[in-house]
Amino acid sequence: MDALTINEAAETTGWSPRMLRYVERMGLIESRRSPAGYRLYGPEELQRLRTLRELLAEFDVGLAELGFASRLRREEQLAAAVDAWFEAEPARPDDVEAADWLRFEQEKHQRLLDAALT
Amino acid sequence: MDALTINEAAETTGWSPRMLRYVERMGLIESRRSPAGYRLYGPEELQRLRTLRELLAEFDVGLAELGFASRLRREEQLAAAVDAWFEAEPARPDDVEAADWLRFEQEKHQRLLDAALT
DNA sequence: GAAACCTTGACACGACGTTGGTAAGGTTGG
DNA sequence: CCAACCTTACCAACGTCGTGTCAAGGTTTC
Numbered sequence: 001m002d003a004l005t006i007n008e009a010a011e012t013t014g015w016s017p018r019m020l021r022y023v024e025r026m027g028l029i030e031s032r033r034s035p036a037g038y039r040l041y042g043p044e045e046l047q048r049l050r051t052l053r054e055l056l057a058e059f060d061v062g063l064a065e066l067g068f069a070s071r072l073r074r075e076e077q078l079a080a081a082v083d084a085w086f087e088a089e090p091a092r093p094d095d096v097e098a099a100d101w102l103r104f105e106q107e108k109h110q111r112l113l114d115a116a117l118t
Numbered sequence: 119m120d121a122l123t124i125n126e127a128a129e130t131t132g133w134s135p136r137m138l139r140y141v142e143r144m145g146l147i148e149s150r151r152s153p154a155g156y157r158l159y160g161p162e163e164l165q166r167l168r169t170l171r172e173l174l175a176e177f178d179v180g181l182a183e184l185g186f187a188s189r190l191r192r193e194e195q196l197a198a199a200v201d202a203w204f205e206a207e208p209a210r211p212d213d214v215e216a217a218d219w220l221r222f223e224q225e226k227h228q229r230l231l232d233a234a235l236t
Numbered sequence: 237g238a239a240a241c242c243t244t245g246a247c248a249c250g251a252c253g254t255t256g257g258t259a260a261g262g263t264t265g266g
Numbered sequence: 267c268c269a270a271c272c273t274t275a276c277c278a279a280c281g282t283c284g285t286g287t288c289a290a291g292g293t294t295t296c
Contacts, residue, residue, distance in 0.1 A: 006272075018256060021274095036263055038272055048206060055203055059196045062282095064253065065186040068179075069200055072187070078177050082187055085173050088166060124242075136285060139244090154293055156242055182283060 003032075003040035013049040020049070026067040027074075028052065121150075121158035131167040138167070144185035145192070146170065 009031075010017045020039070023029050029048060031039040041049070055061065072079045127149075128135045138157070141147050147166055149157040159167070173179065190197045 016256080017272095019254090022254075034263090034272090036272075037274095038263080044206070048203070051203060055199055059193070059199065061186075061196070062254085065183070066200070066203075068183040068186055069190070070204070073204060075177075078179070081173055081177065082184070085166070085169060086188070086191060088162070134285075135242095136287085140284075152242090152293095154242075155244095156293080180283070 003042045004046065006039045006041070009039075009041035009046060009049070013046055014053055015049060023049070023052070023063065026063050027070050028063065028066060121160050122164065124157045124159070127157075127159035127164060127167070131164055132171055133167060141167070141170070141181060144181050145188045146181065146184060 004012065006017045006020055009015075010020055013020075015023065020029075020031075020041075024031065024039075029045055029052070031041050031045050034040055052066075056063070056066070072082065122130065124135045124138055127133075128138055131138075133141065138147075138149075138159075142149065142157075147163055147170070149159050149163050152158055170184075174181070174184070190200065
């Protein structure tokens with residue numbers, strides 16, 4: 001039964017109830033619902049809500065921006081298009097350079113991981 | 119000498135001069151500068167500007183959102199934090215799960231690449 | 237040296253995003 | 267059964283985004 005209702009969750013996370021609903025609409029946190037439709041926040045969600053605030057504050061990022069990051073994770077076509085644009089490849093995903101691209105992306109992730117471990 | 123000045127670039131890309139400066143402020147396209155500080159757009163930038171318009175239109179994405187994507191690519195700390203939040207890992211980048219994370223990321227890129235080739 | 241460019245900076249304005257409040261109505265628990 | 271909660275939906279205030287325009291000043295070209 002360790003699930004808080006929206007006002008209690010607001011209390012312990014620092015978000016307002018209004019914002020908790022907004023965060024949900026942004027596609028960032030899905031809480032489960034009671035039979036009657038009440039939002040119920042478990043410890044997992046509460047923790048994510050807290051770290052979300054830290055994340056936004058620490059890097060001066062907005063909910064909409066993180067919402068876009070979420071979109072990037074869910075829409076692979078979009079992610080592919082964005083990646084292609086940033087790499088400035090002439091956007092023809094059907095030749096040998098694709099392999100180069102993948103290799104580059106993986107090296108980049110390696111570097112990113114290294115950075116995260118510092 | 120194949121470099122256009124800002125008004126000429128605006129002409130051939132469909133952006134307004136004002137928007138070209140805005141795009142630059144968003145961190146999306148850096149043009150080189152003449153000794154006097156005039157922006158000079160080479161063929162590469164012109165092409166990127168055109169594909170940028172297509173990208174934004176096709177996926178209904180805003181400049182600010184893509185600006186955030188750009189930030190994600192330049193600020194590794196931010197990218198790592200965002201990744202960590204989305205994976206809902208308890209944010210301790212110093213144990214075995216890091217290896218899992220990397221593997222997951224690479225598999226994801228593989229899927230992304232597959233999607234791009236369809 | 238004047239016309240036609242370029243620069244940065246500011247003000248402006250409509251559309252929309254963010255955040256709060258409130259209203260109308262359903263749910264829960266003592 | 268009533269107080270205290272929850273839901274969605276709407277109105278309002280304020281900020282940001284995207285865009286134009288203008289001003290004050292430097293540059294290029296003829």
